[in-house]
Amino acid sequence: MSVQADTTSNSNAQDTGPSKLSAFGSAFVAQGFTMFPVLLLLIIVGAFVAPAFLTSRNLINILEQVSVLGLTTIGLTFVVLIGRLDLSLEGVVGFAPMLAAVMLVPAAAGGYGVELPGWMALFVALGAAGLIGLFNGFMVVKVGLNPFISTLGLLVLLRGGVLIISNGRSIYSPGEALTYLGSAKILGLPVAVIVFVVVATIVGLVFQFHRYGRALYAVGGNEEAARAAGINVDRVIWSAFFFAALLSGLAGVLLTGRLDSAVTTQGQGIIFSAFAAAVIGGVSLGGGKGTIIGVVSGVLLIGVINNLLTLAQVPSFYVQASTGAVIIIAAVLTTVASQRSSGVKTRT
Amino acid sequence: MENSHPIVEMRNITKTFGSTRALRGVDFTVMRGEVHALVGRNGAGKSTLVSALSGFTSADTGAIRISDTRFEATGQNYAALIRDDIAHVQQTPRLFDHLTVAENLFIENPLIRKKFGVISHKSMLARATALLNEWNIDIRANAHAGELDAGTRQLLEIIKALSRGVPVMILDEPTAALSNAEKRVLFEHVKTLKNAGISFVYISHHLDEVFEVADIVTIMRDGQVVKAREPVGTLDVETIANLMMGEETVRSAREDHTDKSAPILLQAKGLRVNKFATADIDFEVRRGEIVALAGPVGSGKEDLAMILAGQKKPQSGQVTSPRGTLPTIGFVPTDRHASGYVGILGVRENVSVGGLDILSGPLGFIKGRKEADLVAQLARLTNVISSSLEQPVSQLSGGNQQKVVFARSLCRSPDVIVALSPTRGVDVGAKEQLYALLRDLASKGLGVVVVSDEEDEIEQLANRVTIVFGGKIVDELVGDYSIKDLILHMEGVA
Numbered sequence: 110m111s112v113q114a115d116t117t118s119n120s121n122a123q124d125t126g127p128s129k130l131s132a133f134g135s136a137f138v139a140q141g142f143t144m145f146p147v148l149l150l151l152i153i154v155g156a157f158v159a160p161a162f163l164t165s166r167n168l169i170n171i172l173e174q175v176s177v178l179g180l181t182t183i184g185l186t187f188v189v190l191i192g193r194l195d196l197s198l199e200g201v202v203g204f205a206p207m208l209a210a211v212m213l214v215p216a217a218a219g220g221y222g223v224e225l226p227g228w229m230a231l232f233v234a235l236g237a238a239g240l241i242g243l244f245n246g247f248m249v250v251k252v253g254l255n256p257f258i259s260t261l262g263l264l265v266l267l268r269g270g271v272l273i274i275s276n277g278r279s280i281y282s283p284g285e286a287l288t289y290l291g292s293a294k295i296l297g298l299p300v301a302v303i304v305f306v307v308v309a310t311i312v313g314l315v316f317q318f319h320r321y322g323r324a325l326y327a328v329g330g331n332e333e334a335a336r337a338a339g340i341n342v343d344r345v346i347w348s349a350f351f352f353a354a355l356l357s358g359l360a361g362v363l364l365t366g367r368l369d370s371a372v373t374t375q376g377q378g379i380i381f382s383a384f385a386a387a388v389i390g391g392v393s394l395g396g397g398k399g400t401i402i403g404v405v406s407g408v409l410l411i412g413v414i415n416n417l418l419t420l421a422q423v424p425s426f427y428v429q430a431s432t433g434a435v436i437i438i439a440a441v442l443t444t445v446a447s448q449r450s451s452g453v454k455t456r457t
Numbered sequence: 458m459e460n461s462h463p464i465v466e467m468r469n470i471t472k473t474f475g476s477t478r479a480l481r482g483v484d485f486t487v488m489r490g491e492v493h494a495l496v497g498r499n500g501a502g503k504s505t506l507v508s509a510l511s512g513f514t515s516a517d518t519g520a521i522r523i524s525d526t527r528f529e530a531t532g533q534n535y536a537a538l539i540r541d542d543i544a545h546v547q548q549t550p551r552l553f554d555h556l557t558v559a560e561n562l563f564i565e566n567p568l569i570r571k572k573f574g575v576i577s578h579k580s581m582l583a584r585a586t587a588l589l590n591e592w593n594i595d596i597r598a599n600a601h602a603g604e605l606d607a608g609t610r611q612l613l614e615i616i617k618a619l620s621r622g623v624p625v626m627i628l629d630e631p632t633a634a635l636s637n638a639e640k641r642v643l644f645e646h647v648k649t650l651k652n653a654g655i656s657f658v659y660i661s662h663h664l665d666e667v668f669e670v671a672d673i674v675t676i677m678r679d680g681q682v683v684k685a686r687e688p689v690g691t692l693d694v695e696t697i698a699n700l701m702m703g704e705e706t707v708r709s710a711r712e713d714h715t716d717k718s719a720p721i722l723l724q725a726k727g728l729r730v731n732k733f734a735t736a737d738i739d740f741e742v743r744r745g746e747i748v749a750l751a752g753p754v755g756s757g758k759e760d761l762a763m764i765l766a767g768q769k770k771p772q773s774g775q776v777t778s779p780r781g782t783l784p785t786i787g788f789v790p791t792d793r794h795a796s797g798y799v800g801i802l803g804v805r806e807n808v809s810v811g812g813l814d815i816l817s818g819p820l821g822f823i824k825g826r827k828e829a830d831l832v833a834q835l836a837r838l839t840n841v842i843s844s845s846l847e848q849p850v851s852q853l854s855g856g857n858q859q860k861v862v863f864a865r866s867l868c869r870s871p872d873v874i875v876a877l878s879p880t881r882g883v884d885v886g887a888k889e890q891l892y893a894l895l896r897d898l899a900s901k902g903l904g905v906v907v908v909s910d911e912e913d914e915i916e917q918l919a920n921r922v923t924i925v926f927g928g929k930i931v932d933e934l935v936g937d938y939s940i941k942d943l944i945l946h947m948e949g950v951a
């Protein structure tokens with residue numbers, strides 16, 4: 110098969126040749142860059158409004174803050190790409206590190222007295238998260254439940270589960286083994302940020318260039334077609350739930366590290382921000398569409414807005430409402446942009 | 458019958474999608490009570506033209522009149538204006554899977570609406586049952602549309618449109634998914650309605666059908682009309698085909714690359730294809746042969762093909778290969794909309810999804826260069842016409858979507874190809890190209906299994922015809938046979 114790649118040879122006779130500008134526009138939107146100009150604008154505005162904004166300390170601070178949301182959103186993107194959703198991720202963010210904490214700390218500090226060695230901390234947290242993901246996959250693939258209801262149930266269950274295993278008390282200073290990732294710094298750069306960047310890069314590459322990523326998009330776009338093409342659809346669904354929960358567990362560990370405690374209310378409300386970030390980033394809730402570049406832009410946008418509002422000393426109740434308003438505006442922007450550029454209507 | 462009065466007039470219609478000029482100044486006229494065939498190669502703009510007529514997509518410019526409604530197109534939606542003048546059966550099925558047959562038939566139908574928009578379920582079911590009887594369809598009116606096979610779904614769409622009582626009907630490739638018996642019933646209804654003064658715009662790639670139902674033919678090419686309103690009597694199949702394609706198309710003949718001693722690639726033993734099957738099927742595919750599975754709809758021929766392709770579990774029995782491991786199988790599913798393509802993904806991704814394993818390296822990352830080369834090559838072999846290989850497949854014309862599905866099945870370099878209605882919706886020129894491709898693959902030692910309802914297609918391709926009826930093999934035709942033999946053998950079971 111030594112045929113030269115020549116994409117234009119199939120081109121329709123009635124084509125006038127795609128204009129460079131519109132082709133660039135489509136690619137820009139399709140790859141998930143839509144929000145970056147907005148982000149840039151916000152940063153410029155921010156620099157004028159709050160002098161403290163454009164300092165490297167503040168910027169690193171923003172990155173550190175968004176790393177938890179970022180990992181959760183990347184996790185969520187796995188399931189959203191296949192046209193499903195997973196509300197229980199929020200529960201995982203709280204449950205996984207709490208379980209590790211109670212297994213680690215002595216009874217006097219609220220633990221079970223098992224006092225596992227430190228190296229087990231990550232293993233327990235991520236192991237629990239992974240198992241939860243497999244359970245979700247089982248419910249959807251084998252039992253055939255709608256993921257909305259099965260993961261909603263699990264979310265409530267995990268919230269209660271956190272209270273049960275911790276006896277209703279937060280665990281402070283659960284030990285460096287569990288808090289390292291979320292609190293340590295290397296050359297002034299928080300490890301959490303490094304973790305986020307590394308995960309985002311790997312997942313981004315997998316989505317774009319790996320056959321597993323291709324399978325995710327195909328299953329999300331048309332499950333039956335994916336099956337007929339020879340993709341093991343059940344395995345893809347199952348694994349998507351697994352990775353989603355795993356990354357949320359990692360997000361939980363980072364959060365525990367940053368707070369230096371496993372808090373009983375940890376992660377509450379994060380699933381809303383994660384959905385918002387995903388949609389702003391151009392991920393279609395109908396499945397089959399979305400990129401990690403977009404997801405990262407969505408996460409950054411939410412982070413920057415929160416930071417700006419705080420720096421501008423907007424009263425805290427206004428912060429929440431304004432974030433909501435901005436989310437809606439941003440979602441409108443991405444949706445319109447993607448319709449304009451591709452002509453394909455997506456259900457966001 | 459008054460034939461002199463136009464009921465549809467379209468003048469200078471244009472429509473552009475991005476950089477594709479799908480319609481470039483088209484005039485189109487339909488008289489009252491005529492069946493007007495619209496033909497043209499894949500991507501010529503037929504579906505776009507009739508969509509502009511029904512308002513499903515809005516024309517950019519031009520003047521349109523349907524019975525007493527006239528307006529200038531500006532790109533704005535005008536479907537509501539002509540709602541009561543025209544009905545449109547689209548190439549892509551649009552039934553609601555989770556609604557019942559009756560609900561699908563009567564959705565938004567004033568006949569069953571009572572006060573305050575309340576719907577009378579009793580009268581709806583009764584009317585639906587009557588309609589189904591009239592059309593000889595053997596399903597319950599309260600069955601879910603999602604459970605039905607492609608042919609029945611297509612018929613339902615047509616019935617739904619026909620029962621709206623509008624003066625102009627558009628049928629965009631209505632017979633693509635229909636069996637011969639279903640076609641007969643459809644044609645009867647079309648003729649009856651025509652005599653009652655209803656006008657039809659009829660799109661089909663089966664030119665014999667055009668001669669059977671149509672009065673007038675209009676031929677399109679590259680977004681323009683190349684022959685307007687020719688009476689069907691003055692034309693013949695070859696002339697239409699040549700005008701459509703813009704070049705000579707030659708009907709190709711069967712080739713024989715079989716060899717009795719060639720090794721068996723795929724072997725089925727003791728198969729019960731579905732729960733109604735009463736006998737076991739033994740079947741094998743050898744290197745270099747093209748086998749056609751024929752028989753009426755519901756005979757089990759499609760089940761047999763799906764089982765051979767590993768897409769369905771048999772009731773009992775198994776499919777093996779003398780070599781031990783099963784060969785690589787390329788599969789073309791029967792319903793491209795349901796299980797053929799992923800609409801929001803591009804041509805490249807749709808084709809390569811069929812062969813992700815051979816296109817990726819040891820770590821599973823896809824080799825971009827290799828993918829681009831292979832997809833470009835397959836798209837050319839199957840004659841896919843798209844503005845680029847990144848164009849979403851949902852934007853391609855129906856026939857080109859089918860070619861993408863065909864290309865996908867070749868992506869893994871299969872040893873056996875199992876293709877159900879492989880050329881559904883494909884124009885005469887591209888069809889010949891796909892036939893040549895299949896023959897070429899057979900000559901290189903592949904085994905090909907084709908399921909088809911078209912006698913022509915079978916006769917042009919198959920070295921062996923296996924006729925399936927009631928879940929068992931009832932007849933077989935091998936070697937040198939004529940289309941007449943084929944029809945006789947098939948009638949034997951019908």
Ligand SMILES: Nc1ncnc2c1ncn2[C@@H]1O[C@H](COP(=O)(O)OP(=O)(O)OP(=O)(O)O)[C@@H](O)[C@H]1O
Nearest residue numbers: 474479499500501502503504505852853854855856
């Ligand atoms: N939504 C769309 N976006 C972009 N291009 C489109 C869209 N719909 C149709 N086209 C393009 O318009 C052209 C005409 O398509 P159309 O569907 O009218 O062809 P057709 O004559 O019906 O072909 P077929 O016989 O294959 O059904 C094609 O080049 C097609 O790719």
Ligand SMILES: [Mg+2]
Nearest residue numbers: 504548854855
């Ligand atoms: Mg068409």
